[in-house]
Amino acid sequence: MTYSDEARARLDKDAQRILARYPMKRSAILPLLHLVQSEEGFVSPDGIAFCAETLDVGTAEVSAVATFYTQLRRRPAGEYHVGVCTNTLCALMGGDAIWEALRDHVGVDHHGTTRDGKITLERLECNAACDYAPVVMVNWEYFDNQTPESVKELVDDLRAGKDVTPTRGADKVCTFKEVSRILAGFGDGRANEGPSAGPASLAGLETDGGRKGAAS
Amino acid sequence: MTVKQEWAMTPPTVTAIIDGIRVTVPPGTLIIRAAESIGIEIPRFCDHPLLEPAGACRQCLVEIAEPGPDGKLRPYLKPQTSCSMVLTEGMVVRTQVTSKVAERAQRGIMELLLINHPLDCPVCDKGGECPLQNQAMTTGQADSRFTEAKRTFEKPLTLSTEILLDRERCILCQRCTRFSDQISGDPFIELQERGARSQVGAFDPEVLDFDGYAPTGLAAEDESGRPFSSYFSGNTIQICPVGALTSAGYRFRARPFDLVASPSIAGHDSSGSAIAIEHRRGKVLRVLAGNDPEVNEEWITDKDRFAFPWSSLDDRITRPLVRGEDGELREATWPEALARAADGLREAVSGARSKGVGVLPGGRVTLEDAYAYQKFARVVLGTNDVDARSRIAGDEEEAFLGSRVAGSGLGVTFADLEAAPVVALIGFEPEDEGGVVFLRLRKARGRQKVFTFAPFVSRGNAKLDATLVPTVPGLEGAALDSIRRGSGTVGDVFDGLSQEGAVLVVGERLAGVPGGFTAAVALADRTGARLAWIPRRAGERGAVEAGALPGLLPGGSSAQSAEAREGVARVWGVSGLPLAPGRAAYDILGLASSGGLSGLVVGGLTLSDLPKTLANGIAKAPFLVSLEVRLSDVTAHADVVFPVAPSSEKAGTFVNWEGRLRPFTAALQTSALSDHRVLDMLAREMGVTLGTPTVEAVTAELARIPIDDSLRPPPPSASGPSAAEAARRAKATTLATWHALIDQGSLQDGEPFLAGTARVPVARMSPATVAALGIEGRVLKVSGPGRGTISLPLAVTPGMVDGVVWLPMNSPGSTVARTLGVAHGDTVSVKGSES
Amino acid sequence: MTALTPVLSSRWAEPRSWTLETYESGGGYVALAKALKSAPADVIRVVKDSGLRGRGGAGFATAAKWGYLPPDDGGPRYLVVNADESEPGTCKDVPLLMASPHLLLEGLVIAAYATGVRQAFIYLRGEVVHVHRRLLQALDEARAKGYLGRNILGSGLDLEVTLHAGAGAYICGEETALLSSLEGYRGQPRLRPPYPAVSGLYSRPTIINNVETIASLPGILGRGAAWFASMGTRDAKGHAFFSLSGHVNRPGQYEAPFGITLRELIQAAGGMRPGRRLKFWTPGGSSSELLTVKHLDVPLDHESVGAVGSQLGTRGIQVFDDTACVVRAVARWTDFYRHESCGKCTPCREGTFWLTQVLDRIEKGKGTRADLDRLLETCTSIRGRSLCALGDGATMTIVSSLEHFKAEYAAHIDGHGCPFDPRQTALFSSPGAKEADA
Numbered sequence A: 001m002t003y004s005d006e007a008r009a010r011l012d013k014d015a016q017r018i019l020a021r022y023p024m025k026r027s028a029i030l031p032l033l034h035l036v037q038s039e040e041g042f043v044s045p046d047g048i049a050f051c052a053e054t055l056d057v058g059t060a061e062v063s064a065v066a067t068f069y070t071q072l073r074r075r076p077a078g079e080y081h082v083g084v085c086t087n088t089l090c091a092l093m094g095g096d097a098i099w100e101a102l103r104d105h106v107g108v109d110h111h112g113t114t115r116d117g118k119i120t121l122e123r124l125e126c127n128a129a130c131d132y133a134p135v136v137m138v139n140w141e142y143f144d145n146q147t148p149e150s151v152k153e154l155v156d157d158l159r160a161g162k163d164v165t166p167t168r169g170a171d172k173v174c175t176f177k178e179v180s181r182i183l184a185g186f187g188d189g190r191a192n193e194g195p196s197a198g199p200a201s202l203a204g205l206e207t208d209g210g211r212k213g214a215a216s
Numbered sequence B: 001m002t003v004k005q006e007w008a009m010t011p012p013t014v015t016a017i018i019d020g021i022r023v024t025v026p027p028g029t030l031i032i033r034a035a036e037s038i039g040i041e042i043p044r045f046c047d048h049p050l051l052e053p054a055g056a057c058r059q060c061l062v063e064i065a066e067p068g069p070d071g072k073l074r075p076y077l078k079p080q081t082s083c084s085m086v087l088t089e090g091m092v093v094r095t096q097v098t099s100k101v102a103e104r105a106q107r108g109i110m111e112l113l114l115i116n117h118p119l120d121c122p123v124c125d126k127g128g129e130c131p132l133q134n135q136a137m138t139t140g141q142a143d144s145r146f147t148e149a150k151r152t153f154e155k156p157l158t159l160s161t162e163i164l165l166d167r168e169r170c171i172l173c174q175r176c177t178r179f180s181d182q183i184s185g186d187p188f189i190e191l192q193e194r195g196a197r198s199q200v201g202a203f204d205p206e207v208l209d210f211d212g213y214a215p216t217g218l219a220a221e222d223e224s225g226r227p228f229s230s231y232f233s234g235n236t237i238q239i240c241p242v243g244a245l246t247s248a249g250y251r252f253r254a255r256p257f258d259l260v261a262s263p264s265i266a267g268h269d270s271s272g273s274a275i276a277i278e279h280r281r282g283k284v285l286r287v288l289a290g291n292d293p294e295v296n297e298e299w300i301t302d303k304d305r306f307a308f309p310w311s312s313l314d315d316r317i318t319r320p321l322v323r324g325e326d327g328e329l330r331e332a333t334w335p336e337a338l339a340r341a342a343d344g345l346r347e348a349v350s351g352a353r354s355k356g357v358g359v360l361p362g363g364r365v366t367l368e369d370a371y372a373y374q375k376f377a378r379v380v381l382g383t384n385d386v387d388a389r390s391r392i393a394g395d396e397e398e399a400f401l402g403s404r405v406a407g408s409g410l411g412v413t414f415a416d417l418e419a420a421p422v423v424a425l426i427g428f429e430p431e432d433e434g435g436v437v438f439l440r441l442r443k444a445r446g447r448q449k450v451f452t453f454a455p456f457v458s459r460g461n462a463k464l465d466a467t468l469v470p471t472v473p474g475l476e477g478a479a480l481d482s483i484r485r486g487s488g489t490v491g492d493v494f495d496g497l498s499q500e501g502a503v504l505v506v507g508e509r510l511a512g513v514p515g516g517f518t519a520a521v522a523l524a525d526r527t528g529a530r531l532a533w534i535p536r537r538a539g540e541r542g543a544v545e546a547g548a549l550p551g552l553l554p555g556g557s558s559a560q561s562a563e564a565r566e567g568v569a570r571v572w573g574v575s576g577l578p579l580a581p582g583r584a585a586y587d588i589l590g591l592a593s594s595g596g597l598s599g600l601v602v603g604g605l606t607l608s609d610l611p612k613t614l615a616n617g618i619a620k621a622p623f624l625v626s627l628e629v630r631l632s633d634v635t636a637h638a639d640v641v642f643p644v645a646p647s648s649e650k651a652g653t654f655v656n657w658e659g660r661l662r663p664f665t666a667a668l669q670t671s672a673l674s675d676h677r678v679l680d681m682l683a684r685e686m687g688v689t690l691g692t693p694t695v696e697a698v699t700a701e702l703a704r705i706p707i708d709d710s711l712r713p714p715p716p717s718a719s720g721p722s723a724a725e726a727a728r729r730a731k732a733t734t735l736a737t738w739h740a741l742i743d744q745g746s747l748q749d750g751e752p753f754l755a756g757t758a759r760v761p762v763a764r765m766s767p768a769t770v771a772a773l774g775i776e777g778r779v780l781k782v783s784g785p786g787r788g789t790i791s792l793p794l795a796v797t798p799g800m801v802d803g804v805v806w807l808p809m810n811s812p813g814s815t816v817a818r819t820l821g822v823a824h825g826d827t828v829s830v831k832g833s834e835s
Numbered sequence C: 001m002t003a004l005t006p007v008l009s010s011r012w013a014e015p016r017s018w019t020l021e022t023y024e025s026g027g028g029y030v031a032l033a034k035a036l037k038s039a040p041a042d043v044i045r046v047v048k049d050s051g052l053r054g055r056g057g058a059g060f061a062t063a064a065k066w067g068y069l070p071p072d073d074g075g076p077r078y079l080v081v082n083a084d085e086s087e088p089g090t091c092k093d094v095p096l097l098m099a100s101p102h103l104l105l106e107g108l109v110i111a112a113y114a115t116g117v118r119q120a121f122i123y124l125r126g127e128v129v130h131v132h133r134r135l136l137q138a139l140d141e142a143r144a145k146g147y148l149g150r151n152i153l154g155s156g157l158d159l160e161v162t163l164h165a166g167a168g169a170y171i172c173g174e175e176t177a178l179l180s181s182l183e184g185y186r187g188q189p190r191l192r193p194p195y196p197a198v199s200g201l202y203s204r205p206t207i208i209n210n211v212e213t214i215a216s217l218p219g220i221l222g223r224g225a226a227w228f229a230s231m232g233t234r235d236a237k238g239h240a241f242f243s244l245s246g247h248v249n250r251p252g253q254y255e256a257p258f259g260i261t262l263r264e265l266i267q268a269a270g271g272m273r274p275g276r277r278l279k280f281w282t283p284g285g286s287s288s289e290l291l292t293v294k295h296l297d298v299p300l301d302h303e304s305v306g307a308v309g310s311q312l313g314t315r316g317i318q319v320f321d322d323t324a325c326v327v328r329a330v331a332r333w334t335d336f337y338r339h340e341s342c343g344k345c346t347p348c349r350e351g352t353f354w355l356t357q358v359l360d361r362i363e364k365g366k367g368t369r370a371d372l373d374r375l376l377e378t379c380t381s382i383r384g385r386s387l388c389a390l391g392d393g394a395t396m397t398i399v400s401s402l403e404h405f406k407a408e409y410a411a412h413i414d415g416h417g418c419p420f421d422p423r424q425t426a427l428f429s430s431p432g433a434k435e436a437d438a
């Protein structure tokens, strides 16, 4: 294992907090995998070994799980994962065009990472925001109603080190490692940032019909 | 009679209709099995009777209708998998035989299965015995209408040195992964990836495209440096319904239809597992597990499966050898060799300065061979110095075997072990020393509590969820004596063993522990637990039955009893049997090494397993007759060597640890002779009719040996180490050791692929002991009273009893007896080192 | 004209709607207090009387599902909230959790109380990080306020809730796959029987419900079964989200009673894009048969949609106008199923693998007429024969599109390519897009 003693101690401590949430420790495997992603930005073989050791299972069992889920990466990737939804609804509403424009603009393909290590591109499946199509995700924050132009600007800002603000999310997009830590179950105190809901979420509420119905 | 009792008397059944035929089965029977029982074969791939249903391949779809609460039949909307659905009362099942829906569904699945399956049957190991191939043929769909590119994988993957995987042939039935998880408990392979990219595999960063190298860890690896595989991995090859899993040794070597399969019994442990030896033109090409529900079910160890090349290596002896004037062995004719041996032995027994001849049959003999050896000793050589236990063994064990085991017939069985609510293990490591015994215990996991009297919970016992009864090697007797009604583990063991059906299992190591057997018998008597003796070697139980022990006559009566001797002498037609008490194997060897014997007759004995001082006995014996399959460190010192047959080339009987007779016939027809036949010839040469020319002759004679419980030796009554001795040991470092299943045993020679799957030898110590002794460095150097030292990587083992060091008994770099001259329970000294 | 009925979404427009403070100020957790005062059996009766059906897709009666729990044997039983929302076109649970996480938590405590559960899990898809933040915070708030934890509101009820992040796998929304995933295994579905209510998480009795289902409970318990049952149709009662996406002027969440029609919904959403006509739509995400303009007036309830050969599913309504190529849409959905097939069973794993190859070929103008028959045959080999409903779902848009739009497939084959201009389909005007014809 190549984690530094300090990193290992930190991981162990977090792992114990994760284990405490479950009646059976094997259940902690996904949060642990998110946790190791928050350490290195991907699930390394060391990360697999760490999970196996922590859960007292074989490495094959851990990789069996790790390779099943698309959010878990197996190689170092960019600080920002820019995902374009290219499932049918978004794709037809412009997602395909966004993807092509972005790919050409950034110069890497699906799962490719820019040389500066900033951006990894990805085609996504439906991300539960169809009413905001076409949708782009940056480190699992929503960028709604995108266009090829808006997305090019978005990645340019990210590469330039500017803070970017998701449409519905925290005030700024966090790094992939930071976000992975939240998915491991450790909040970052940013829950109160961002709006309650975007316009599409409120569409029904704000139509006349909606108001009438609400009154009844 | 109450209603309840009536119920108990007629086992409940379920009656239903399958393809118009009425079928009655026990409740809980799966549809696929119920159909089988009336001769209807529903196609299947993922189904396996010993694995939990997966319902994954969907090949076994049938149409089902079930009566609703109103009694009216309700058809299921969709076809259902017959491998996962239980037949219920009144169900109407229509298989492919009578249902178009089922037939169409099955054909559709078959077509989809073939989409990504390569059409390489002509070069595939499974060709000719492949369920996929067969079913494709019967559904008339040997190829597919799908013209798209098939999924391809780089081939093949090396899962372990022994097991290879061709991923494109795999149909993802998950039999192998379910076996590894459910049966052996070694999930070293699992499904990886998802969807159409799903594949079976280990954690291999390269294959799975992870960045970085596979993690390694002490004792997590096998010899080849891969993550530890499994002692039972070969079973996955056998249950793979296609040719995806193959063994390195067999791959591309033969076609199933060219092979002749002969049923036989495995000789690598005392389980008596059913096997099939498959051969072609006099050569064994592979060994498969036989299906014996009462013994090994359908599983065998990798040792049983792969360790067969040893008997056909270049050093196989085919003709008798005699030592010439020049001191070298040379080939001789049978008459010449028999004459030489007869002369030598005659001289050794009756010469002017005769000190007698000892007989060491070795622990792998058949019942018939063991019988012949002891009779040869007693009738031809006039001695009780015969002992098949080529290991530490003494009078106490013999008293135990004589009073509790010999002639007792079928005792505790595999089924009893499986059904036992509680099993306590002492001096016995099921996975290393019992193979399929381990699998049976694991099958009971969740229903059974296992206690192990040991210095730590081994990997195997951890897979049984065993609870440790911390035990210092050599002080097992005290640990057993400590079991009393009360609280804590000690009380739990007592209560557990007091339960109906509980079993106390004793193994090989207890023989070296003074007071061990005495305490085991006392504990069994105190709690009412049943006792099972599970020796390691295949021939030991048979040797006990045959009387191939110094103090035991055939049938278990004491050689010290005049009445017993008379009874046997009558059957043998001799005037009497030798009176002088015989000596155990190690004493015989010890005597020989100090010049106290005039000769030895030795069967399958491995010197590397013996302390050097004892091994010297072989060299020192003035006249040595060896009966061996291959040249060995024994034949190197022999005056006459007789070639004998390995078990694949002879008929005979193993008596397994249950006391079950496991007869087998010769799989290969060769001119090699059994030991009992050779001894018969040798006796005749010496003017004595031994009467053991054939298996039948021995069987007939054995049947005439009287069994009289009153003539058994008394039960063991030995005391353990004194309090002072125990106190002394508490301060010293004590050695724990046993044989790993896969190690340097001579019957594993010639199978490097198997050797590669052995566990990495390590030295184990508790963290506290490491700290207390100030051990530094990654390597532990262990030495005994002699000069030798064993250096192994140190595996700090939490939870281990303090003051103990564990070493594998006979693994690469760790030949404990030979190098250190010590045994389990002896004192050693240790120090740390960087390399 | 059916009036919309915003209930769950009624407070989403409020600032900081996600906080406990806002939630309580609007009467939050009052229904819980009320429920805790009645016996669990009474709570179940209210739910039964309300007619609440599962909102996760299958529409199974919620009280009936709870009723399958075996009697209490003293051992643990679990409640798992299915917040995996990954069905294409489905986008209701995520905004609900973002705006009003306490609505779920309140419903969760009520459900746990009714079913005797002491440990609950929320299985939330991993790809929505801000929702994780809000739920984590809401859990902390609820614990601090005594709505979770020990002796909730002095009722003696203890309940722990664990938020569990998925990691990207649509199949984990299938309830048995979700349990496998939550237990730390690959998210592969399990054989049924046994059903989760009998043997679910850790082989213990387990209830699995959708977010919206659980979030409907405070309303039902607070305002009464009769109030809830007054909305909707005979067999499908109450309010539900109808999520409109695609070529309507105002896509979004429309909470309405069951029985509302697509025509009414499109009207509420400001109509189709100017000058465009409805071409095809999914009533319940991509795992439902495509419907067309013919079905504009079908009441959107389980039975009526079933009667026209589709399913109400998740009410993820994806609307496509006449610029959209149905082959392209179907090929993409099928690729989704290929990508998301767990790989456990043959028909789904191999079938979707093959279907995508053929659809891709057809879309690119390289297909043959024979391909169309083989598409249908392959769908027959998958549907009803796979282990879980994902395989079934994969076939639905294929079969229905071949039924309604066979000519369009033929056009791709005969014309050796796609006759549509994707730029016209996009919502933003790409440079060079043809002027839309009226």
Ligand SMILES: Cc1cc2nc3c(=O)[nH]c(=O)nc-3n(C[C@H](O)[C@H](O)[C@H](O)COP(=O)(O)O)c2cc1C
Pocket (backbone or CB within 6 Å): C053, C054, C055, C056, C057, C058, C059, C060, C062, C065, C082, C083, C084, C085, C086, C087, C170, C171, C172, C173, C174, C175, C176, C208, C209, C210, C211, C213, C214, C388, C389, C390
């Ligand atoms: C492939 C597949 C994906 C599913 N995804 C979801 C999901 O994301 N959320 C959900 O609530 N139900 C989903 N379901 C349905 C669930 O299996 C289950 O029926 C539902 O969670 C039950 O909750 P309910 O009774 O409250 O509707 C899915 C089913 C299938 C077959």
Ligand code: SF4
Pocket (backbone or CB within 6 Å): C171, C188, C189, C340, C341, C342, C343, C344, C345, C346, C348, C349, C386, C387, C388, C389, C390, C391, C392
């Ligand atoms: S239908 Fe698909 S997702 Fe469901 S079990 Fe089969 S392979 Fe897995």
Ligand code: FES
Pocket (backbone or CB within 6 Å): B043, B044, B045, B046, B047, B054, B055, B056, B057, B058, B059, B060, B061, B081, B082, B083, B084
């Ligand atoms: S044999 Fe029944 S599904 Fe495979």
